[in-house]
Amino acid sequence: MAGRPAGERAWTPVCRYADLLPDRGAAALVGHDQVAVFRTFEGGLYAIGNxxxxxxxxxxxxxxxxxxxxxxxxxxxxxxxxxSLLTGVSLDDPATAVPTYPIRVTDGTVEVGLDRAA
Structure with missing residues (x-):
């Protein structure tokens, strides 16, 4: 059976980089996870649980x-x-956090990664 090796990251395209407004978020379904994707005014990209x-x-x-x-x-x-968009940790209550996801741009498309289980 062909497929990804266990433990490899699966990348899901979510939108074009240019479609994300600076300092605004967008929701995306990545696998079974609702993810909040953000582009900062400086151009940084972040993905956390929605x-x-x-x-x-x-x-x-x-x-x-x-x-x-x-x-x-x-x-x-x-x-x-x-x-925090870096760690997902609540700055008001460090015992609480949301998941963070790897994010990248490939040929102008924003992609969010999920690790495949072994």
């Missing part, structure tokens, strides 16, 4: 993009908890 762990709603892609110091962040539109 589910707000405090409310249970899939809304982080609609959050407010900002920063704390040099760290890019998003504030949930529900209760305003702030999450």
């Amino acid at each position: 589910r707000d762990p405090y409310s249970g709603a899939y809304v982080l892609s609609r959050g407010i993009v900002g920063s704390r110091g040099a760290e890019p962040t998003v504030a949930s539109p529900m209760h305003k908890q702030v999450f």
Whole structure:
């Protein structure tokens, strides 16, 4: 049976880089995961889980993009908890986090990666 070797990353195209507005998010379905994709004003790309762990709603892609110091962040539109776009950790409660995903641009297309299980 042909396919990916176990443990290899699967990349899912989600949109064109030019379609992402700076300091705005977009939601994408990657495998079975809802992912929030962000392009910062400086051009950086980040992908985190779209589910707000405090409310249970899939809304982080609609959050407010900002920063704390040099760290890019998003504030949930529900209760305003702030999450690092680098680590997914809540800056208000470090015991809470959302998943982060690898992200890249290939020929102008933004792709989000998922690791394949062995």
